[in-house]
Every structure is written in structure tokens, then in C-alpha cells.
Amino acid sequence: MTSVGLLEFARGPALWFSLGVLIAGSLWRVFAIWRLGARVDLSEPRSTHLAAGALRGIFARMLIRKDFRNSRNLGSFNAYLYHIGLAFIVFGYLPHIRFVERLTGIAWPALPGWLMYVAVGPTVVGLLIALLERLSDPVRRLLSGFDDYFSWLVTFLPLLTGMAAVNQSPALESAAPLYPLPVAIHLLSVELMFLWLPFGKLGHAFLVFFSRGITGAALQRKGAAI
Amino acid sequence: MLEARKAPDAAKAAAEFVAQAGRDVAFQLEACVHCGQCAEACHFHLVTREPHHTPVYKLRPMLKAYRRSRAPFAGIQRLLGLAPREPGAAELTAWSELLYDSCNLCGRCTLVCPMGIDIAGLVRRAREGMAAAGFAPEDLYKASGHALDTGSPIGVRWPALRRQIELQEKETGLRIPVDVEGADYLVILSSIEVIAFPEVIGALARIFRQADVSWTIPSAGFEATNIGVQIGSRDIAAALLERVVDAAERLKVKYVISPECGHAYSALRWEGPNLLGRPLPFKVVQITELLDQLVREGRLRLRGKDARRLAFHDPCQLVRRGGLTEEPGRLMDAVSENTVRTPAQGAANFCCGGGGGVSAIHRAERLRFAAFELKKRQVEQAGAEALVTACANCRNVLEEAIDERGMTLPVLGLTELVAQYLEPEAAKS
Numbered sequence: 001m002t003s004v005g006l007l008e009f010a011r012g013p014a015l016w017f018s019l020g021v022l023i024a025g026s027l028w029r030v031f032a033i034w035r036l037g038a039r040v041d042l043s044e045p046r047s048t049h050l051a052a053g054a055l056r057g058i059f060a061r062m063l064i065r066k067d068f069r070n071s072r073n074l075g076s077f078n079a080y081l082y083h084i085g086l087a088f089i090v091f092g093y094l095p096h097i098r099f100v101e102r103l104t105g106i107a108w109p110a111l112p113g114w115l116m117y118v119a120v121g122p123t124v125v126g127l128l129i130a131l132l133e134r135l136s137d138p139v140r141r142l143l144s145g146f147d148d149y150f151s152w153l154v155t156f157l158p159l160l161t162g163m164a165a166v167n168q169s170p171a172l173e174s175a176a177p178l179y180p181l182p183v184a185i186h187l188l189s190v191e192l193m194f195l196w197l198p199f200g201k202l203g204h205a206f207l208v209f210f211s212r213g214i215t216g217a218a219l220q221r222k223g224a225a226i
Numbered sequence: 227m228l229e230a231r232k233a234p235d236a237a238k239a240a241a242e243f244v245a246q247a248g249r250d251v252a253f254q255l256e257a258c259v260h261c262g263q264c265a266e267a268c269h270f271h272l273v274t275r276e277p278h279h280t281p282v283y284k285l286r287p288m289l290k291a292y293r294r295s296r297a298p299f300a301g302i303q304r305l306l307g308l309a310p311r312e313p314g315a316a317e318l319t320a321w322s323e324l325l326y327d328s329c330n331l332c333g334r335c336t337l338v339c340p341m342g343i344d345i346a347g348l349v350r351r352a353r354e355g356m357a358a359a360g361f362a363p364e365d366l367y368k369a370s371g372h373a374l375d376t377g378s379p380i381g382v383r384w385p386a387l388r389r390q391i392e393l394q395e396k397e398t399g400l401r402i403p404v405d406v407e408g409a410d411y412l413v414i415l416s417s418i419e420v421i422a423f424p425e426v427i428g429a430l431a432r433i434f435r436q437a438d439v440s441w442t443i444p445s446a447g448f449e450a451t452n453i454g455v456q457i458g459s460r461d462i463a464a465a466l467l468e469r470v471v472d473a474a475e476r477l478k479v480k481y482v483i484s485p486e487c488g489h490a491y492s493a494l495r496w497e498g499p500n501l502l503g504r505p506l507p508f509k510v511v512q513i514t515e516l517l518d519q520l521v522r523e524g525r526l527r528l529r530g531k532d533a534r535r536l537a538f539h540d541p542c543q544l545v546r547r548g549g550l551t552e553e554p555g556r557l558m559d560a561v562s563e564n565t566v567r568t569p570a571q572g573a574a575n576f577c578c579g580g581g582g583g584v585s586a587i588h589r590a591e592r593l594r595f596a597a598f599e600l601k602k603r604q605v606e607q608a609g610a611e612a613l614v615t616a617c618a619n620c621r622n623v624l625e626e627a628i629d630e631r632g633m634t635l636p637v638l639g640l641t642e643l644v645a646q647y648l649e650p651e652a653a654k655s
């Protein structure tokens with residue numbers, strides 16, 4: 001297959017297939033859990049503002065509680081680093097916005113190009129630190145399995161291939177980029193991530209709202225700290 | 227259920243783990259990102275630095291059973307041979323130490339988890355599987371047997387309580403109402419209070435006398451603690467709760483006072499109606515809540531304050547898990563002029579180490595004494611001269627650990643402290 005052919009594959013069937021798996025898999029994961037049902041809590045609530053509790057749970061846990069901030073959770077500061085870095089790159093980089101626009105018609109203002117270059121470095125370093133910590137910290141090593149390492153890989157690959165494709169990016173708008181191969185590989189790596197996301201721990205991208213919301217509401221019900 | 231321990235059955239445990247995984251549990255089991263932050267919140271991990279004391283790791287057998295049978299992609303995974311194997315008997319026996327000895331159900335891990343996973347709540351659920359299948363600690367099965375037979379996990383029966391009541395009547399010169407039909411408040415007690423801290427009965431008598439509260443103690447159904455909740459058996463828990471409900475209904479009270487015991491409060495106030503499958507026919511009020519209310523309403527008149535540097539030890543099930551976040555602090559201010567704060571006091575306080583049934587597990591003693599190290603450091607950092615708490619189990623566990631360290635640090639009960647500073651004339655009247 002020529003590189004143009006590969007790009008066409010990556011932009012065509014591979015993209016639609018991976019997006020289909022991403023959406024259907026994620027919806028199924030949520031639906032399959034949702035249908036398990038929940039029992040009505042019969043205890044008398046101290047507060048009935050459960051939606052507010054759920055929202056507080058969702059937002060409050062974005063920050064580490066004051067009592068738990070110490071040098072030992074450096075890893076969680078690193079997590080801020082690569083999450084924010086990834087968000088900048090995924091949603092703020094002009095070619096990505098154009099790509100989404102081409103698919104959905106939805107667009108938003110891009111972040112300045114220089115910010116992207118600044119964001120890539122710390123994000124890459126952050127992800128590498130995350131991997132090293134997972135391998136070296138006894139707790140994280142114990143908790144980790146295939147899912148953790150594979151999820152790391154499918155997150156890191158798009159970043160790596162994206163850096164190689166970065167000079168090709170303006171061409172994404174047109175049908176034939178100057179050097180199609182790096183763009184094709186980048187797209188395929190993103191598609192690999194799409195394919196894996198619903199099944200493994202990357203699902204936390206959507207599961208986080210449920211787990212935080214449920215606990216937030218439950219603690220609010222008791223009037224306890226969220 | 228008590229028979230289960232004679233023939234532990236791993237398949238039964240797995241089935242119960244799965245049965246526990248409704249929507250809320252499943253979302254939480256699925257959401258973990260293996261960041262390990264919960265380890266840094268758990269006192270057992272902090273003192274041992276053992277990776278297997280990581281809170282979420284304690285859930286592994288439950289997670290495996292869930293992943294095998296109930297998770298969204300379980301069917302495909304089984305077809306492909308990728309589903310985890312069900313936990314076996316050896317694994318569950320090993321996990322008994324993790325799910326019981328090294329977990330107080332204190333919820334500190336829940337508070338730190340960035341995914342908002344209620345790990346403590348999940349451990350409570352996992353214990354249902356362990357207990358039903360015969361993998362809970364022998365001591366907890368024994369205590370459950372005692373509780374079902376005698377009403378109390380340590381075998382305290384009515385004659386023992388009656389004796390303590392009589393002594394307190396002598397001590398205070400006040401009559402302590404027993405089985406008074408139509409009283410407003412029913413006072414139930416934990417066995418530890420009856421045996422180790424009976425002065426609390428006299429304290430209540432003096433407090434209620436001044437505040438003009440109509441109250442009574444039942445001669446049957448007086449045990450507040452619920453070993454069923456701790457071992458993880460909803461059947462035992464419900465059977466024990468029924469006794470309290472029976473007493474309340476028999477005496478037609480409006481309120482049941484949950485005494486100085488954290489888990490008793492959780493068991494009755496939050497789990498109770500769900501275990502019984504119906505709302506309670508009375509309101510549950512924790513003693514700290516009631517005392518705070520009486521002080522604020524001016525029905526309790528206090529005079530003088532304790533001048534020592536007092537630190538409050540927040541019982542996990544009252545404060546972090548129970549939502550009584552303001553009341554203990556206000557009461558402390560009412561009776562202490564020199565309250566000192568220990569680091570992370572309040573919602574993030576460290577457990578005494580004995581909650582969740584751990585104090586009843588003999589083989590866990592060394593671990594809980596070790597966990598006390600953190601509390602000790604905090605107390606020393608705050609320069610406290612005495613600890614005050616609102617849970618007799620915390621008090622007992624703290625006293626034991628203090629003793630074990632050869633320290634001298636009094637541990638006081640908040641109710642007794644309040645009684646001590648009642649305006650004297652009113653108290654004697």
C-alpha cells in the first residue's frame with residue numbers, strides 16, 4: 001500500500017471503524033453498568049441536594065484535598081501536568097480542530113501555535129515520569145497490569161507520531177499532504193487509542209463523572225465532607 | 227451464616243461479590259486508574275509501607291469476581307479466555323487479613339481518591355462475600371454468635387447493665403429510667419460503655435435531668451453496636467437491628483439516641499433502614515448531635531471549662547462517614563478553653579486503628595498498635611495533654627495503644643466531659 005493509500009485508509013475506513021468502536025463501546029460500558037440498577041436508600045437524608053453533591057464530587061476531586069497535599073503525592077502533580085498538556089494539544093491545536101470540523105462541522109478558536117510547542121515537552125516528560133513511577137513505585141507496580149501499560153502506550157504513541165507529523169499538519173485540510181506517511185501513522189495511532197479506550201482504564205475519561213458523582217451524592221446525603 | 231466458617235466456599239464468596247455489584251458499586255469498581263493515592267491515605271499502609279495494604283488492592287478478589295461475571299465485557303472476555311479467574315480459597319484466606327485486619331472502614335481512602343471511589347464502602351460490600359462464605363476472622367464469627375445469643379458481642383446481658391445502672395444511680399443520686407413507656411428518647415449503649423465506661427450512664431442522667439429530657443433505657447434491645455455490619459452480614463445486622471426497633475416500638479419512643487460509638491451510628495442511622503428494608507419508625511439522633519442541640523437551645527447550662535490542652539479525636543463513622551462535622555467542635559468549645567488541633571483534624575482525621583471490627587480481631591492487634599504511631603505523632607505535634615473522643619471503641623482502642631507505648635495521655639469521653647461542666651445547682655436539683 002502506498003503512503004497515500006495508507007492515509008486514505010486511516011482517514012476513511014479505519015477512522016470510521018475506530019470511532020464506531022469508541023462510541024458503541026463506551027455507550028455499552030455505561031449502559032451495561034447502568035442497567036444493573038440501584039436500590040433506593042431508605043435512610044433519612046441529612047441533605048436532599050444530591051445533584052449538588054454529585055457536582056461537588058465531580059469538581060472537588062479535581063483538586064487534591066488540602067490535608068493530603070505533601071511531597072509523597074508528587075505523582076498526582078505530574079498527573080495534572082500531562083492531563084492539562086494533553087487537553088491543550090488535543091483541543092487547542094489548529095489541525096486537530098480542523099480535523100474535528102471536517103468530521104462534525106464544529107470548530108472553536110485554536111490556541112497559539114507556540115503554546116502547542118511549549119505544551120508538548122512537559123506532556124511527553126509527564127507521561128514518561130508516569131510510566132517510570134508505575135514501574136518503580138511498589139504500590140503502583142502492584143496495582144498495574146496489561147491494561148495500565150497498554151493504555152499508557154496508546155496514549156503516548158499519538159503524541160510521538162504527532163510530533164513526527166507536525167510539519168505536515170496544515171496539509172490535513174487538503175486531500176493530499178506533502179508527506180502523507182507521518183500523518184497516516186499519526187491518525188492510525190490515534191485510532192488505536194480510540195479502539196482501546198472503551199475497554200480499559202482510559203474509560204476513566206467518562207467513568208470519572210459517574211464514580212465521583214455517586215460518591216459525592218452519597219456523602220452529601222449524609223452531610224459529610226466531599 | 228455462622229456455619230459457613232466450618233466449610234469455607236470460594237465460589238459462594240465470588241457469587242456474593244457479584245451480587246453486591248449493583249450500579250453504584252460497578253461504576254466505582256470500573257473507575258480505578260491505579261494511581262495509588264489511596265495508599266497514602268491509609269494508616270495501615272503508611273506505617274507498614276507494605277504495598278498490599280493499599281486500600282484498593284484489598285478489593286482485588288471482589289474485582290476479579292465482578293470482572294469475570296458482571297462487567298460490561300465479561301461475556302466476550304470469557305469467550306476469549308481473557309476473563310480473570312474467580313478468586314480461590316487460598317486467595318480469599320490471604321485476603322481475610324486485608325479486608326478485615328487492615329481495614330477499619332474508616333473512609334480516609336475514599337476522601338483522597340481522585341476518581342471518587344468509595345473504597346471503604348466497597349470493602350464493606352466485599353465483607354458480605356467473605357463472611358457469607360466462611361472467610362471472615364474467627365473472632366468476628368464468635369462475636370457475632372455472642373451477639374445473636376446474648377444481644378452483645380462480648381456477652382453483656384441485662385443483669386450486668388442493671389448493676390451498672392444501680393451503681394450510677396448511687397453515684398449521682400438520680401433515678402435512671404428503665405423501660406419507661408412513652409419516653410421521648412431511648413438510650414441504647416455499646417457493651418464497651420457498659421463494661422469499661424459506665425460513668426457515661428450517670429453523665430447522661432445528669433445531663434437529661436438538667437435539660438429536662440424524657441428518656442429511658444430498655445432492658446432488652448439495649449445493645450447499640452452491630453457486629454453484623456462489621457463482619458459483613460446483612461442478615462445478622464438486620465437481626466440485631468430488629469431488637470433495637472422492637473425496644474423502641476415497645477416503649478413507643480420518638481427518638482433513639484445512638485451513643486458514643488461510631489459504627490453503631492452508621493449501622494443504625496445510615497445502614498439500618500436499608501438492612502431492614504423499611505424506614506425506621508423513629509428518628510435516630512447521635513448523642514453528640516443531641517448535646518450540641520441542647521447547649522444551643524440553652525437547655526444545658528455549662529459553667530467553667532477544662533484548662534488542659536485537649537485534642538479531639540474525630541471518630542471516623544461520626545465525622546468523616548457520618549456527617550457530624552460541626553457538632554463535636556462546638557461541644558468542645560463549650561467545655562474546653564484550650565482546645566488544640568491535631569494535623570488533619572476533622573474529616574481527614576486518622577482512625578484510632580480499631581474501627582470496623584478490627585479491635586475485636588486478636589490477630590490484628592500488633593498491626594493496630596503499629597498504626598497508632600501516626601496518631602501519637604499528631605498528638606505530640608499538637609502538644610495535647612489529653613484526648614477527647616465521642617466513641618467508646620475509639621476510647622478503648624486509644625487507651626490500649628497508649629498503654630502499650632507506655633505513654634500517659636488520658637482519653638476522655640465527650641458526654642462525660644459535658645456532664646462535668648454542667649452548672650452544679652441545676653445538676654443536683
Ligand code: SF4
Pocket residue numbers: 143257258259260261262263264265282338339340341342343345
Ligand atoms: S486512589 Fe482511587 S483511583 Fe487511585 S488507586 Fe486508589 S482507588 Fe484507584
Ligand code: SF4
Pocket residue numbers: 267268269270280281328329330331332333334335336345346349577
Ligand atoms: S477505609 Fe481506612 S483502613 Fe480501610 S483501606 Fe481505607 S483508609 Fe485504610
